[in-house]
Amino acid sequence: MRMVYTSAPDHVFIPARQRLLRRFGRWARRHHQPVDEFVLESLLDYRWADGDGLLGRWQPEDLEEALLDWFPRQVTLSPEQWAAVTPTVRVFVDFLFDQDLADRRCADRHLLHVALDKLAAPFADAMADQSRYGLAKFWATRMLHEGVDPTDQVAAERFIADLHAGRIAVDENLLHQVMANHLLGEDPDRHPPMPLVAVPDDDTLRGLAAESLVVLRLQELVRWLGDGRTLTTTGRLRLADARELVALLETGDVIDPVIGDRVFKTRTSDELYGLTVLVAWARAARVVRMVKGRLVPVKSAAKVLADPLALARRAFSGLFELGEAVCGAGWAESxxxxxxxxxxxxxxxxxxxxxxxxxxxxxxxxxxxxxxxxxxxxxxxxxxxxxxxxxxxxxxxxxxxxxxxxxxxxxxxxxxxxxxxxxxxxxxxxxxLGVTLPTIDELLDETAEVVVATATGSPPETAAALMHDWCARNPAGSIQLRALAERTDDPEHRRLALAATAPLNRLT
The missing domain is CATH 1.10.10 (Arc Repressor Mutant, subunit A)
Structure with missing residues (x-):
């Protein structure tokens, strides 16, 4: 059975969750363990939506976050159901270890049992504390308290009408706290799932940056400046200097363009789009600046200019500031x-x-x-x-x-x-920006299933590099991959696991 659903879409995760719930239910009945399957459904949803999607990897702090934050904020249960929550999670822990579904990085079974015993009382208190509720749970609970079935559209609309008419009292302070919980839970800055990336090392990047046309032009521009060049009274390059730079830097600009039988004289350097963008880029990259009517090199940028990679990074950061230069200004702005x-x-x-x-x-x-x-x-x-x-x-x-x-x-x-x-x-x-991309090196000590799941969603070249490097790092990799192929119910994971064992089998 597949147990890794990191960044999996809902149409993949939800059917898999139901399969796991059915298997868990059958196991619990065979072992005469009473459980509430809705509790486990909610726990799995937490691990997928708010966690890392590793359904077989649990630490005490994961259980604490689930039971003292996720459940109080998101999960609507009657007080009579609260007592079944930690026992159900305890049975799920036993199920994972009994069925060999627990990740090798999962905490010890006994450690998780002890954590659940300690969480039982705080969980009940948290569930009773309405100030921990999320917005949807707050209104669903309030409807149930008023005897309204939230799934009954007519009854729900009648409840909303009574609420707007003031016939149902609401604690405004409590509602403000619930709204705050809702906004915090939304996390508007959450970035999309990041793919596995094969980032070249700095030496490789430096070699590539040395061939960048923009990097070469920036370096040549600063060399050309020498100690600096005088600008026009409006802060532009003088036209004579612009003519020289267009030829030197091969910006592609045409001076005095001929259209048909007419010559259109270039009157200012602003009319030279490629050169204008490059000078603006040099300023945004902080390698040149304007001082008292002159364009001069930034002395502290000498080391950056000597390192193509450092300059390329400066240039990329500076690109964000070039809206006016790249897009132009005027009545037809986009x-x-x-x-x-x-x-x-x-x-x-x-x-x-x-x-x-x-x-x-x-x-x-x-x-x-x-x-x-x-x-x-x-x-x-x-x-x-x-x-x-x-x-x-x-x-x-x-x-x-x-x-x-x-x-x-x-x-x-x-x-x-x-x-x-x-x-x-x-x-x-x-x-x-504080966003970390997963890299191959970071995954070399991961489990076979995490590696295979990551490789499955990666470009072929990146997937092949990941599997090759992981197998080289893990001498017992073939055993883990064959075990995964036998256990998983994901055909693509099985295919990749078996394919990765073939080279290893030839070496053993």
């Missing part, structure tokens, strides 16, 4: 101009999570939605939406061009994917 940082985050995140390259149209839609959400922007008419989308799509394409120039993404026709350098840069950015 929503990305104002929430460019949201789009810069959303695009690499989508590419990181996706198992395959992502269509450009999907990235355009994602960036547009991220910017609209950040602005609190509601939908307009069909005609307005088309106009807004066109402007935003153009700016998303410009963003993709900048990411490609940095070497963070690769574009192949109508799809894009993160490069190894892009993975490294974005993983580093996420770490700065």
């Amino acid at each position: 929503v990305l101009r104002w929430r460019f940082d949201d789009a810069v985050f959303a695009v690499p995140m989508a590419l990181l999570i996706a198992p395959d390259p992502v269509e450009t149209d999907e990235l355009r839609q994602l960036a547009y939605q991220a910017a609209c959400d950040g602005l609190g922007f509601g939908p307009g008419s069909d005609e307005q939406e088309r106009g807004w989308r066109q402007l935003a799509d153009n700016d998303t394409d410009r963003l993709l061009d900048q990411l490609a120039g940095l070497g963070a993404i690769e574009r192949d026709g109508t799809v894009a994917s993160l490069t190894p350098l892009g993975v490294g840069l974005f993983a580093g950015h996420l770490r700065e």
